[in-house]
Amino acid sequence: xxxxxxxxxxxxxxxxxxxxxxxxxxxxxxxxxxxxxxxxxxxxxxxxxxxxxxxxxxxxxxxxxxxxxxxxxxxxxxxxxxxxxxxxxxxxxxxxxxxxxxxxxxxxxxxxxxxxxxxxxxxxxxxxxxxxxxxxxxxxxxxxxxxxxxxxxxxxxxxxxxxxxxxxxxxxxxxxxxxxxxxxxxxxxxxxxxxxxxxxxxxxxxxxxxxxxxxxxxxxxxxxxxxxxxxxxxxxxxxxxxxxxxxxxxxxxxxxxxxxxxxxxxx
Amino acid sequence: xxxxxxxxxxxxxxxxxxxxxxxxxxxxxxxxxxxxxxxxxxxxxxxxxxxxxxxxxxxxxxxxxxxxxxxxxxxxxxxxxxxxxxxxxxxxxxxxxxxxxxxxxxxxxxxxxxxxxxxxxxxxxxxxxxxxxxxxxxxxxxxxxxxxxxxxxxxxxxxxxxxxxxxxxxxxxxxxxxxxxxxxxxxxxxxxxxxxxxxxxxxxxxxxxxxxxxxxxxxxxxxxxxxxxxxxxxxxxxxxxxxxxxxxxxxxxxxxxxxxxxxxxxxxxxxxxxxxxxxxxxxxxxxxxxxxxxxxxxxxxxxxxxxxxxxxxxxxxxxxxxxxxxxxxxxxxxxxxxxxxxxxxxxxxxx
Numbered sequence: 001x002x003x004x005x006x007x008x009x010x011x012x013x014x015x016x017x018x019x020x021x022x023x024x025x026x027x028x029x030x031x032x033x034x035x036x037x038x039x040x041x042x043x044x045x046x047x048x049x050x051x052x053x054x055x056x057x058x059x060x061x062x063x064x065x066x067x068x069x070x071x072x073x074x075x076x077x078x079x080x081x082x083x084x085x086x087x088x089x090x091x092x093x094x095x096x097x098x099x100x101x102x103x104x105x106x107x108x109x110x111x112x113x114x115x116x117x118x119x120x121x122x123x124x125x126x127x128x129x130x131x132x133x134x135x136x137x138x139x140x141x142x143x144x145x146x147x148x149x150x151x152x153x154x155x156x157x158x159x160x161x162x163x164x165x166x167x168x169x170x171x172x173x174x175x176x177x178x179x180x181x182x183x184x185x186x187x188x189x190x191x192x193x194x195x196x197x198x199x200x201x202x203x204x205x206x207x208x209x210x211x212x213x214x215x216x217x218x219x220x221x222x223x224x225x226x227x228x229x230x231x232x233x234x235x236x237x238x239x240x241x242x243x244x245x246x247x248x249x250x251x252x253x254x255x256x257x258x259x260x261x262x263x264x265x266x267x
Numbered sequence: 268x269x270x271x272x273x274x275x276x277x278x279x280x281x282x283x284x285x286x287x288x289x290x291x292x293x294x295x296x297x298x299x300x301x302x303x304x305x306x307x308x309x310x311x312x313x314x315x316x317x318x319x320x321x322x323x324x325x326x327x328x329x330x331x332x333x334x335x336x337x338x339x340x341x342x343x344x345x346x347x348x349x350x351x352x353x354x355x356x357x358x359x360x361x362x363x364x365x366x367x368x369x370x371x372x373x374x375x376x377x378x379x380x381x382x383x384x385x386x387x388x389x390x391x392x393x394x395x396x397x398x399x400x401x402x403x404x405x406x407x408x409x410x411x412x413x414x415x416x417x418x419x420x421x422x423x424x425x426x427x428x429x430x431x432x433x434x435x436x437x438x439x440x441x442x443x444x445x446x447x448x449x450x451x452x453x454x455x456x457x458x459x460x461x462x463x464x465x466x467x468x469x470x471x472x473x474x475x476x477x478x479x480x481x482x483x484x485x486x487x488x489x490x491x492x493x494x495x496x497x498x499x500x501x502x503x504x505x506x507x508x509x510x511x512x513x514x515x516x517x518x519x520x521x522x523x524x525x526x527x528x529x530x531x532x533x534x535x536x537x538x539x540x541x542x543x544x545x546x547x548x549x550x551x552x553x554x555x556x557x558x559x560x561x562x563x564x565x566x567x568x569x570x571x572x573x574x575x576x577x578x579x580x581x582x583x584x585x586x587x588x589x590x591x592x593x594x595x596x597x598x599x600x601x602x603x604x605x606x607x608x609x610x611x612x613x614x615x616x617x618x
Contacts, residue, residue, distance in 0.1 A: 003322045007366070014365050040372045041277045048441065055593035062600035066607025078367035082271045089274060089443045096444035112444060119273050119442060123370075126272035130371040134364050152295050155353060158311055162357045165315030173319045189324030189333040195468055196475030199320045203313070203345075203472070204480055210312035217308065262591040 002181075004174035011167060017070055017135040024068035024136045028238035030145035035245045036133045040126045042249045048115040049101065052258035054122065060248060061128040068136050075131040079124065086123040090116040139163050141232060172202060268337075268429055268458070269362065270377055272370030276440035283436065284375030290383055291356060294349035306350050313345055314354035318361065325468050334464035339385015340394065340421045341469045345476070347485045348390040355382030380432045384425040393421040395486040414473050414487065419466030426462035430454040 001009070018025070024032075039060060046054045065072050097112030134142075143160045147153065176198070180190065190198050251257075272280070298306070317338035324333040338358070343351030356378050362368040369377045397417035403409035434454050438447045445453075476483055 003324075004319060007319075007322060011365055036371065040272055040370070041280075044272060044275065044277050044280065044372065052593040056596045058597060058600045059603070062603045066603050069607070081269075081366065081368050082370070085269070086271050086273050089437060089445070092443060092445040096446075115444070123271050123273035126370050126372065127367055130272075130364070131367060133371075139364075152292070154295050154298065154307070155291065155356070157307060158314075158353055159357045159360060161308065161311035162314045162318070162354070163361055165312050166318050166361060169312070169315040170319040170322070173316075173323065177323065187326065189326035191326055192328050192471075195325055196471035196473075199316070199323065200472050200475030200479070203316055204476065204483075206312045206316055207309055207345075207483065210308040214308040258591075258593040258596055261595045262593070265595070266591050 002174060002177055004170045004177060008167065008170050008174065011170075013074070014134055015138075017074070018138045020069060020136075022068045022136070024064055024132075027136075027241055028145070028232050028234045029137045029141040030148055030234065031238040031242045032133055032137055033142065033145055033149075035242055036129050038246055039129045039249055042253050043122055043125045043129070045253070046118065046122070048118055049111060051114050051118050051121070052262075053253075053256060054118055054125075056252050056257040057125055057249075059252070060245065061125065061132060064132050064136075065128075068132065070132065070135045072128075074135070075128055078131060079127060082123050082127050083120070086120060090119040093119070144232070169202075169206070176202065268377075268381060268426075268433060269359075269369035270373040270380070270433060270436070272372045274437050274440065274442050275370075275373050275376060276442070277372075279436050279440045280372045280375060282375075283379050284372075287356070287375045287378040287383065290352060290387070291378075294352045297349045298353075306346065310346055310350050310354050311357075313342065314358050317342055317354070318358045325464075327464060334461075334468060336465050336468040336472075337381060337385070337426075338469075339382055339425060340389045340418060340466075341472060343386040343390040344394055344418075344469075344473055344484055344486075348386045351390070352382050352386040355386060376432075376436050380429040380436075384428040384432075385421075388428060389421040389425045390486070393417055393424060398487045410487070411474055411477060414477055414484070415470040418470035418473055419463065422466035422469055423459065423462035426458045426465065427455060430458040 039057075043054070043057050046057075065075075093116040094110060094112035097110060097115060099111045100108040101111045101114055102109050140160065143156050146156050146159075180194075180198070181187070184191065275283075317336075321335055321338060323335070325335070327334050339351070339355055342354050345351070346354060359369060359374060359377050359382065363371060363374050363377070394417045397420065398410075398413050400413070402416060403412040431451065431454075434447065434451045437443055438450065443450065473484065477487070481487065
């Protein structure tokens, strides 16, 4: 399987996850989007040494994973893209920030180590939140919600159309890549003599077809945006979900849950 | 160069969202004004193609490794800066939502770092002037050379700007202990190489388009006459020589003045250059004027007003009970996942 086929499989998997049924899937996409953004904002707002404060933030994604039936493993597979840059930045902290912050059983832990772990957890939590959003929401419903939130029609339509074409184009290029490699065995990538024509051929052909497609859209009365037949209605339960979630985040942010729970055990 | 959410503070993330949204709003306004919104399917197809094209491995001659393209310059040359910018936003959004490449809150910053520079700076300051100029003389061969030059210079410059922004945004967010100068010295050279490769790939595609359908290129006035082709291979050869010469010169310069970058950023008060970039290395982020201003802005715009780095001595959160508590909470979270799975299995059985 080449890189493009893997990407296609990943896209198909997200589509399948979004088509599942669960209480989380049934929520209004707008409510989910706003809650996710608030969650990420609050997660990012924790101080760089506030590890005990940050850890309880895992409770919300844990509950959502549990309620939606989406497997955590699928999400962690995507961490391979997020973590490298975060780690590249975070790994320097232990070297520059050597001030000892606490000692556990005689081992001194420096501020740098704590800030590094905090940074990585922030990365993991934010990823879990945005993954949950996409794994429980279809792209069409999300686009409809974006329109409701007054994101310009041109941008939303472009997102929707591009998402549809991404599948087509990636498949086409996957076949082309396979064909190229069968003709040029043992060659790692595209040879310099074909750098321009490989993508260029498909580009020209596709742009022409898109122009024709647009003409046919115009003939059918298209004007800048799509009409949605079944937009989910914002119900009471969506408002309740948002309210409870946000209150929960604020509680986690300002009430030190870790300290509280730990105080029950440790004297 | 895709930034993850963790690398930004809420204040910086919001500011970058606002900046990118303003640029997007202006682009939409311009497209409507020029009645170019009819380009929609062409924009969608081209951005989908660029999205897929980013996954192609291009063999770099003589090295055995391969390069990729990012596409900002390519899109603005094919669609114009405004449509190109919107297309890049959409590509970055899909990468962020479906492939976790770049975070949801970092999307604003990513759009700015990769799309804004590539499309606006790259188009208006490099692509258009170079193609309208008289470099390399007259005729198709010269036009082709101008396209190659504009692509390569454009990609290098816009990637450098993007890498600089990544460093600036991360440093302003107070995420890393890495000094600003060292971080910059780490990022810029890597992106110089990436920019050169991306420039060559972009040039190859654009020259192909120019040879077959020149009218598709934005901001290029082409002449009808056909002359001998200048192949990409010869350009690569010339570039390699130039790169070696420039690289050798630069490294000589760098070794004779190793602290040039630090000097440029933090100033050299002994030499009376204290105001270079307003950054004070000793007190960076604590009491320099720029930092103070940034802090006051951050305090005002911050989503959560008490957001600040905790004092080292008042790090109350890191007591033993806090850590034990955190461990317990994490355990509870795992338990919640298991309980959910248990009930679902039972439900499936009963169904």
